[in-house]
Structures are given as structure tokens and as C-alpha cells.
Amino acid sequence: MINKLKIINDPVHGFIKIPYEIVFDVIEHPYFQRLRRISQTGLLSLVYPGAVHTRFHHALGATHLMYTALETLKVKGVEISQEEEEAAMLAILLHDVGHGPYSHALEMLLMDNCHHEKLSLLLMSQLNQDFNGRLSLAIEMFLGKYPRKFFKQLISSQLDVDRLDYLKRDSFYSGVSEGNVNAQRIITMLNVHEEELVVDSKGIYSIENFLTARMFMYWQVYFHKTSVVAENILVKILKRAKELSLAGDLLPATEQLSYFLKKAPNEGLASGDLHRFTQLDDSDIMFGLKSWSQHSDKILSHLCQSITERNFPKSIIYSKEINPGIVQEIIKITNDFYQVKDADWFVDVIEKSLLPYDAAQQPIYMKNKENKVYRLEEAENQILAQHITEANTKYILSFPREVLSKANQLIKI
Template sequence: MGYSTEKLSEEKVFKDPVHRYIHVRDRVIWDLIGTKEFQRLRRIKQLGTTYLTFHGAEHSRFNHSLGVYEIIRRIVDDVFFDRPEWSKEERLLSLCAALLHDLGHGPFSHSFEKVFDLDHEHFTQEIVLGNTEVNKVLTKVHPNFPKQVAEVIAKTYHNKLVVSLISSQIDADRMDYLQRDAYFTGVSYGHFDMERILRVMRPKEDQVVIKHSGMHAVEDYIMSRYQMYWQVYFHPVTRSAEVILTKILHRAKDLHGQNYSFKYEPIHFYSLFAGKTTLEDYLKLDEAIMLYYFQIWQEEEDNILRDLCQRFMDRNLYKYVEFDPAKEYKKLAELSTLFSKAGLEPEYYLVVDSSSDLPYDFYRPGEEEERLPIHLLMKNGDIRELSRESEIVDAISGKRRTDHKLYFPYDLITDESSKKNIKKQIRTLLEI
């Protein structure tokens, strides 16, 4: 028996709050879970700073990755099994890509990526293809197997059906994170009938399609996603924490560029500051390391870095007001001037933050990002795009919702121990 088909002597299970049990019989999957690169995901939260808003949101990328694997396992072993459109040769590839799809996420992923101009998908591919434990396991399957896994994750693999399982508008990745994030945040929005959706999934040449009889379950899934984005992922308090986190990293980077002498040298950040992050350096970073620096930077001489770190660690977050930068740019310029006069650097203490989401869209030729639409399989065998059949989906299709807020430290503009008149003008402009 070859390594690719080797089974464990008995099935291993992970107890899971979303899927009840996660089942592992394949030796390859078990070995991948045991690699140090995959275990690192235990130290990276799935929802970044959301735990400062919803205290239960402490779950990790490790939890989520196992969940995506389990959904794919159920699809390929149960739903697609023995269907002529599905090749059993793609089974292990689909399972490995599902398990490893988030492998390259860094600490507090998206804020971290923006500041240092990084891409977690690039690092996922580097881990899969580089000198890593994960690569050694995958290479034992076949020398070309790591490349195939990387291609599925990068959405360049020739079999688009396999890609669509983990990356489309209705995929295992979204189905897991919506339910998992809803469970750990304690909200009711992210729940939908996944069992029903799995039962009505069918493999076609280039993507998964949904039997028409399951359309209402898909409508429910799309509305769940819409609600989760606006009630959880874009929650203004979470965004406030992200603003401060981003500004901490910016300040540390700026100070390093000015040859500032840190009390405690940020050795884990040197390659990030230089824009030359190696895979070895990247894999040493996790949220425990980041929080260690935020803790010790509370003792730095630099007032801004010290203040921002204290705010993040003690959850003394910025307040916010609704703000439209396109219409209120003059007000923003006036506020920036007043903040500077009040001794508050507007770059760090006056921040416009925008959130934007497109809940569902169909393919529009010529657009930068091709969004693979959800297709329904009709009783007569025809394939129809979802919004052509569903009035609910048609109503939100292609409609991007954007939200802008202006964040600022309320305590510093209401402290009247100095610059009273200027702070009063600021409060008048902010209408607080």
C-alpha cells in the first residue's frame, strides 16, 4: 500500500463544537496536522481583534482549518462518491488543500499584512513548496504533489471543480467560518442549513452546482453571510481595535526608520521593517509574540507608541462617528489641523476607516476579480445562475455596501487640562 492511500490503524477524531466530530483516517492528513507549521495555527486567532468585542471569539485558524477539511471530507467521501463527474484521484488533493488553505496567515492577519505589504496566500504557497515539514509530508505522496496543492490554493489548478470546493461563493471555507464564528461570538446570524446544502451539491465539469430544490437553503446561507459581515466582521468596536493595532505597527516601523533606540530591541520585526521577510522569520511570528511586544512597548520613551500599546492591551479603544470622506473632506482637513494644534498627531489619532462588502455577485466580463457565480441545476438538466431564479438574491446581487467611520481618542479630546479651546472646537466639529 502506497503512502497516498495508507490508512491509520483506527480512525482519529477531534471533538468539534460545529461539526460534532472531525474524522481522520488518512495517514497523510494525520501527518500534516502534526507538522510544526500547521500547529502554529493554534497560536493565531481566526478573528483577530474580534475577541475585544465578542469575548468568546478566541478560536484559532487551527480550529477553522480542521473544519474546512471535515466539510470537504464529507463532500468527497459521501456526496460526490461514485458520481461519474467526480474523479476519486482528486480526493486526497482536495483534502490536503482544504486542510492547508490558511497555512500562511500571520498574527492579526489582515492588519499585519496591510502594514508590512504581505500576502498570506503567498506565504501559504511558500510553506507548501519550501523547506518545511509540510512539504516533506506532501512530497512523500508524489514529488509533484506539493505543486498541485499550491495550485489549488492559488486557484490556478487545471481542474476548476476542485478549486471551487474551497474557493467560490459557496465553498467549504465560507461554510465553516460562518458557522464557527457565529458559535464563538454567540450570535445567531451565521447559522444556515449546511446539511441541506451538502445533500444538494452536485459536481459538474468546472464547479459545484446546487440542485434547484436546495435554492432556499442557499438563500439562507447568503443572507447569513451578509448579516455576519455587518454584525460581526465589520463591527465598529472591532474595527477600532484594528485601527489601533495598525497604528502600533506603523509607529514601530517609523521609529525603526528614524533609528530610534528601543528599550527592548524588536528582533522579530527587523526583516518586516526592512521589507525582506524570509519564510523562516515569518514562521516565528504568532500572536503571543506580537502581544509580548505590545506589553513591553508600554514602557517605551516614545509617547505615541507607549500610549497606543496601553490602549490596545487595556482595551481603551477609540470612539467613532459616522463619516463620509467624499463629502466631508474639508471637515477632515480642519480636524487634522486642530488635532495637530492640540498636540495629537492626526496620523495616529484621527483615522478614517472604511468597510465594504459585496454579498453576492455574478460574473461580469472585464472586472478585475472574477467571481464565480452560484449555479442551480434545474429539473430538466439546465444550469441557471442563482440570481435569475431567486428574487431574494437578485435584490442584493452586485450591490456593494460601504460604511465609513472616523475614529479618535475620546479621552484625550475631553481632557481639558490643556488646550481647552482647541479641544472644544474639535468636539464641536465632531458633534459630540
């Protein structure tokens, strides 16, 4: 008989327990094993070389934190059944199972505007059939339909185990210490009041540190201008490859990628598309990039070489909107340089916004020793919470370095 109660050695959290056989069985399923071949942070390793970890790593880490959180709540007197614990662990284990290769944006191109959360739900439903309904409660929690709201809040909210893991993990692998949150301390401070998740009042500074760490990670890591530009180029590559494929160009590609490149826009999900999607991973995309880098189409080959050779365009970050007239002038200069009509493939203005703490839609609640519950930003001893409730927006202008000398006359660098 196979021992399914495993212990996994994780570089971020240490030893991770797999306490239930059903969790082990789902981990062993090909849908989940695919996550070993899906990068957690897309092309971020082109900026931070150590950031080569996968969504498989992250899903296991988040599942470990879910188990730790539920065990902590049980110690505090919250009644949680084994069935509920299993379901919550399965829900967080599979929360990213619908992610496609490299980029969040690629799923919109390859899967006809089907968001990864919808794909995750479709795959969870398929797994539920494979496991004879054992995932029904997990799906209910994932959708937020289970009456005990704190389960959904642990899976997805402003203070969930998903964020606790990816901040700590991405900080570890990227080497950016600003994101290293004390996940164990935060979990120790969690509590439940009237079936909703709250934080014991003495944990307020850990929560504020968590929110600011997330803000710093976004601006310093996830929204790093080079990483943002690289992801934008990857999206354009797939868009261009799809245009050429639909026009009859037989681009070299793996069987599954070729299928999605030839699939007409707005066609919807056909029978078998979901299974084909589960055959896609980062290696399909990288094979395409390497193959297309020598293609006769100037646009496709240039964009592919930007990533395979790490030869990115010039990028400048601004705190205010960029004059559209300047952008059009740079496009014209680029047109003349490359002798093409489609220089907007090479010139971009990318907008990135972040709301550090959404106090209106998803407030974090604290609870004091008198069992009084109040919002984080209303706490008398809060320091930062009320100051991080407004969105901040940055604008990234990118254009070919070959036209930098002429573009320099238009912009202040």
C-alpha cells in the same frame, strides 16, 4: 505503529474524521501547529469576548466540510479518486497556513507587502518538499490549475467550504446567531455539472440564506466599528514601531519580531525570512504591545495602551463620505490637545465595503431536475439574490475621546 486515522471532537461540527495519514502528518507539522497560536478573528474578542478561537480550529473545520462535500458528490455519481480527495483536503487544510499574527494588514507590514495567500503557497511548496511531492496535486488545485474546476470552487469561490466553516464557527464563538448557516444542508445540495460546481435547485433558499448571513456577519461582526478601529490601531502600532526601529530605537521585542521591525521597506524576501515568519504568532505581538505601552514615544505608547487597556477612541459610522475639511479640523484640535505634530496617528477615516453577491465575476449556478443550469439570480423562485448584487460602503470616523467636546461642534453625533 502510530494510529494516524484520528477522530477530533469539534464544538461546531461534532466529530471530525482524519481519513488519510498524509493529512494527519501535515497537521502534525510545525507550520500547521503554529495556527493554534493565531487568532481566527484578530482583535474581535475585544468586542465579542467569546471569539477567541484560532485558525487551527477553522482549518480543521473547513477540511471536515471538504471531506463531507466530496463524499456527498461521490454518492451522487461524481467520480473522485482517493488521490483527488486527499489533495483537496490538503489544499483546504493549508489555505490559511500563511496567515500572520492577528491582522490581515500586518502581513503587508511585516512581510513587505506579501499577501497571506502568497505566503500560504510558499509554505505549501516547502511542505511539498518535506513530504516528497505528496502535495503537488493539492497545490495545483489551490492555484486553480487542475482541469476539474469544482475542486478549486470548493476551496475558493463565493460558495466554498472555507466560508461555510468560518461563518458557522465565528457565529458560534461570537454568539451572533445571524451567521449560523446550515452548512450540512448546503453541502447536501451541491452537485457537479460539466466539472463545475452547481447547486440543486431545491437548495436555493439555503444559498440565499448563506449569502445574507455572510452579509450580516460582515456588518455586525467583522466590520463592527470597534473591531475595525482596533485593527487599524494595531496596524499603526506596527508601522510606528518599524519607523522607530529603523531609526535606531532598540524596542523590546522577541527575536523574530525584532528582525522584521528592522527590515527595510521594499527589501523583498531574504533567505530565511519565510522560516522566521513561521516563528511569529499572536504572543510576539502582544509582548510588543505590553512592552511598548510605557515607551517614551507618545504616539507608540498611546496607541499600545488603547489596545492593552481597551481604551479606544470615539468612533462614528456613516453611510456617506465624510467631509475632508472636518477631518482636518479634528486633526488640528487633536494636535493642540496632545501638543504633537502627528495627530493623524490618532484620527482616521476608515472605509469598508462589501459586495454580498458578485453575480458578475463569480456567479453561483443552480441545476434543476431537467439538468438545466442557470444563475442563482435568474431563478424564478429566488427572493433576495438579485437585490444583493451591489456593493455597500460605510465610513468610520475615529478620534480621541479627549477632544470629543470640541469635535462635537464640527460633527453631528
